[in-house]
Amino acid sequence: MEPLFSPALHSQRHQFVIDFVMKSKPRKVADLGCGECSLLRKLRFHREIQVLVGVDINGAKIQKKKHKLAPISTEYLQPSFDQLRIEMYQGSVTRRDARLKGFDLVTCIELIEHLTLANVEHFSAVVFGYMTPVTVIVSTPNSEFNPLLPGLSGFRHSDHKFEWTRAEFRSWALKVCLEYGYEVEFTGVGENMQSQQDRVGFCSQIGVFHRIGGRDHYNTLPGDDAEDIFSYTLLYTINYPSLHDNNTLRKVLVGEVIYWAEQIKNRWMEEKTGERSCAFSLCEAVRGLQELHMEPHEELKATACADEMEGPVNQCKGGVYDEKEDKWDEMPWPKSPEQQDSCAVNRCVFVPLSALWSCCPKVSELSGSVNNLQHLLMDEPDVKLSQDGCAVLVKVQEQDREAEVYGDLDDSGYTEASQCSHSVEQEENWETNY
Incomplete structure (x- = not known):
């Protein structure tokens, strides 16, 4: 019926x-x-x-x-x-x-x-x-x-x-x-x-x-x-x-920060050459994010390619951090494979919080400001900050260094991580x- x-x-x-x-x-x-x-x-x-x-x-x-x-x-x-x-x-x-x-x-x-x-x-x-x-x-x-x-x-x-x-x-x-x-x-x-x-x-x-x-x-x-x-x-x-729950906010923010810090590091390492300094420019970050189909924050686009702007290294003391020696090395990345092996062990690439906040809309939305982002990450065990707290340290993994040595990232088997984001x-x- x-x-x-x-x-x-x-x-x-x-x-x-x-x-x-x-x-x-x-x-x-x-x-x-x-x-x-x-x-x-x-x-x-x-x-x-x-x-x-x-x-x-x-x-x-x-x-x-x-x-x-x-x-x-x-x-x-x-x-x-x-x-x-x-x-x-x-x-x-x-x-x-x-x-x-x-x-x-x-x-x-x-x-x-x-x-x-x-x-x-x-x-x-x-x-x-x-x-x-x-x-x-x-x-x-x-x-x-x-x-x-x-x-x-x-x-x-x-x-x-x-x-x-x-x-x-x-x-x-x-x-x-x-x-x-x-x-x-x-x-x-x-x-x-x-x-x-x-x-x-x-x-x-x-x-x-x-x-x-x-x-x-x-x-x-x-x-x-x-x-x-x-x-x-x-x-x-x-x-x-x-x-609105602070614990939930921190968990989501940490996930976003870890993901995007890795993405920015990977983009830089893909483009880096033997002569390139350890510090990547904000202009490179903008280009890299656009290639990843992410729209950078307007504040970043306005300042990224200003004359004489050398990027995150100007905003925060840094370069490559030697975790074993607990010090920063501001020298350019070594050119030979031998130098690569000797200096990359226990090393981290730094990604400034200002770059993360500017490049990643979700991070800026969750944190509100760079200072608040720093405060929220300060005691997080899954995020390692630089000594002055202005950058996230991302470890250079073994496969990253091998790719730098042989310049063959496409054949290294690396697969880009998917975004967690009565x-x-x-x-x-x-x-x-x-």
Whole structure:
């Protein structure tokens, strides 16, 4: 049998919420009656959200699906500056919990019809009177549409306590607005493609409630001055990797610095001749990065090829560092193979931090300034800095020296490293079948 709705009705409800999130960009979002967390799994990719909370009375469902809310591997390998914390609670939407107060958006998708009418009143007081979110999205079945659903007799789900007409839903919503200081817009999803649309309305009716006064206005209920209540049980929480976390920032920065220091060293060694000094020029760095399809920082391009500019050696005492003797050698690179072997052992090529910061957009973005870059790298065991802290020391490996001796880098087998650089949202029975 052909599906009645395309996309499926539950997908249309979720897309309605996602479209609202993309437009309004709420920072704190809670989904009440989150069920199997399917809406939360979609919302977690919208990184304007900083706090994402799910609440359901069925803790077993949360425990079963919570692992699907964990960060994926690429979010650990390439964390962004965005922050996201996910929290999952077991609890009833008819009871208060202070951790759910003051959210930007609360969603209640196909929830209220699972409550008794008496509990709907408690739900209204908790959500609109106590939690006081800026916006609440409530969806519920429209009973006027039911005669158009093939094979349906009675309610759409065996757990439904009621299903409202459009007039009944409107009456409840306007009462909520009057009591708790909200205004509401009515819409829905699941259109009837026949001529009866105006007569029966949407399959799922939706009310979008906006708090009068927005973020700056909070409602209070009698007794709200009492001690905060924590009635929900926290089942799962996770902080997504973010560059706002200093440890994460350092790990990513160190990886970028090591990678690009090697790239700059390798580019210099490819171009270096027997007569060339150990110090490579910034102009060479620019050319090398452009050949690597990396766009140098504008500051570097503006100064790299200035007259008489000899490059990083002018910015930082250096040349080739003799690790064994703990000293710098400013003499040109030896010309003969014998001299190469004698002086290259335990030696490092220095790559100034100023060149790294200027040449590599990711390094400059992460560090902010050369001084801050130096500070962040100072105590990192994986990065060796020069004595004055202004350059990264990159060891000259055996294969590098052999390539310099024989001038045959292309045949040396070297391969360039790759860049590191209350259970509610249940599918209704008739929806599953159609």
